[in-house]
Amino acid sequence: MPAQHYPREYCIDGARIIDPSADLDGVGWLHVRDGRVAGIGLGRRPDGIQNVIAKPGLIACPGLIDIHVHLREPGGEHKETLQTGCEAAVAGGFTTVCCMPNTTPALDHVVVVKDVMKRAADIDLCRVKVIAAATVGRQGRELVDMDALKDAGVVAFSDDGDGIEDDDVCRDVMEKLREIDRPLFPHCEFKILSKSGVMHAGLTSTRLGLQGYDPRGEELMIQRDLRIVVETETRYHVAHISTAIGVDMIRRAKRNGVPATTEVCPHHLLLCDEDVIGADGTPDPNFKMSPPLRSRDDVKACIEGVIDGTIECIVTDHAPHTAEEKQAGFVKAPMGIVGLETSLACAAKALIWPGGLGWSDLIRCMTANPARILGLEGGTLAVGQPAGITLIDPDREWTIRAEDFRSKSRNTPFDGWRVKAKAVATIVAGRPVYLDESCPWITE
Template sequence: MKKNNYILKGGRVIDPKQNIDKVMDVGIQNGKFANSETIKDAEIINVSGLIISPGFIDMHVHLRQPGGNHKETIKTGTRAAAAGGFTSLVAMPNTNPAADSTATIEYIRTHTRDDGVVKVYPSGAMTKGGNGKQMASIGSLKEAGVVALTDDGHCIQNFEIMKNIVEYSKTFNLPILDHCEDEDQFTGGVMHKGYWSTVLGMKGIPNTSEALMIARNIMISRDTDWDIHMQHISAKESVDLLRDAQAKGVRVTAEVTPHHISLTDENIKYYDTNYKMNPPLASEEDRLSLIEGLRDGTISVIATDHAPHSETEKLVEFNYAPFGIIGLETAVSVCLTELYHKEVLNISDFISKFTKGPADVLKMEKLGTIIEGKDADITILDLNKEHTICKKSFYSLARNTPFDGYKAKGKAVATIVDGGFIYSELNDIVGSIQK
């Protein structure tokens, strides 16, 4: 519902970027943050007992459009984001065609404007068609509006090609997001290599497939003095490498997904393909190491790697199912349960992983923080709301989640974009998104 002038009253406002954590009023005027004391004729909305946060950012989302509209679209994906508490997304470029040209970026921006309900920031492919070999037109992509570059889903294997792309991107001030995977070690693998792959007789993917490319990227980042962000890290070895590199001042950052901090390879023992993703769910030791990485700051971002697939595509033999699960509508609930309520992160550090963390990686200073005169994008959390995740109620076109039936504590209960309530479970406030 569009509201012009109002004040969110009595909420606990947490903005890690500005070190704000206090009960205070937040004013919104004509879609922008405003001084609550000077807004005229403002409606009062009581949000006492709730957390008011800058809008959450998910910097790793596959919206599938163009080319994969049977899995997800910009329309359904951004509604799923709204229902999950996200106001901004970074769309991955491995669409069909790949987002390697200004035309595709323009297509995504147009459809976001027409069909989207949250903000979609496109990322561009590093290589043409994501082929891992020829550099894409990076300067033009920047001009068309991409916020980062990635070949997500694949990893450039050649050191020289990768290094040249990182250096070239620095010219245009674009951060690199990398899916770290050594293909020689990965090929044919369907799950984490370890005890459970041995028991189940499935081809394993060793941790070193990811860690080897993390080590490579650390060297490239050091040599080029440019930013490389490691996507969806899963292995203990990766966390250890990044911690050491960051201590030496290398410009590397990392994200982790909600599923890698809450599930392990043991979940695969019944061959449910909703536990099949890349990188794979790893061992309990890896899981604990990722949580430690979040706690000590080595990992500054939580991102979903929302990867929709149709039920038909997933309902096959484990070996033949596509990698990936959806996450937009479960991430905040699962992470509040697993990280905040289990006392891994306090609420300010928790919010930072969804706001300041991704905004810093993306070099978007005005995003993920509350600034007077800037877009009023807000996520409202009820930290203690108990609920059971039910995939039937999702806004996403896809249902490929391992969290159906998960008992969660804590939820995003309202999502505000440009001052408008697009999703709301608050009394008397109706959100605008419809199924």
């Protein structure tokens, strides 16, 4: 619930302050005044600050950022609206999300982009940034008016949902993006190789008699793209990487100074293709997404990629669908799962609790890194910046219940999972926009 009243000045005291943008990690204090960070430090707070809120045991970090979500407006309001998507986002600890353009119509024109921006601003929960389509209608043929879209505030370009298959179009897109200094955010998939598979091509797909998606569909597009990136020096951020070879190609490209980055979703760190089979022996549509759940080796490679810094962002690819749509059977059901309300706990389950990563590194992947890659405001607790803050209870054990989601949709493979770690307060420009019932605030 949002706080009805909150003081214009307050100090969060005794929390573990983690700001990866400043390599800060320790017990300390965080002073907010008039919507901005007024002071931050480790150790004892200075005297004379009004409204001290003691929060020992919690982590206070920059507001989480998810640069890959589908908010479904316009055209998909039966799955999610900007309102329900933003409510889900702040309940998951996110103060900024970037929405993808595969809407109806696509976000490929200034008029529709500005409309989304205005309505998100009116909702006034988290900040919503727009990633526009790279080609008209996401058809992979004609470039959108990138200059106009950049002027409208678009932060990146993507035909997410589909790859840009034509080499010449892809080159034209990258050359133009280099000129306007915006990153390409590609969905890497050659359909001739993925064969529009409904799950990963492997033993499980063979056993189930389902069309498999060959991982080379992803790998070969990354390989093709990287040649163009080397030539054009365009900033290049691979969406939702899922294959071991893909991760290794980005690792080697980065080593060679190529401006390539990538991201991974929690489900690709926790689940493999074998998990698609439900308790009744049939494949469960809530485990169907693109790219699909891969092999155990791919999962391991993605985890290693986050740990060694090859993969710099954790994103949800939050993709709501109605229960009716998902009940159409595994083959017919649409691709995608929701993730905003489970991302932090699932990322912790994959990366922190097994001992691979510390909180500071995970938070870096959900704040400073995505902010840097897309040039977003936020991702820092630097003095003078707008106070976007997430308070996390790292020890909170809870059960994921899809029926409790703020999102309009319930399509998650994690329903009923026991997890640990939860965002308990989300603060945008100093204002609490989400408070867990366990996190009382003080009122004026």
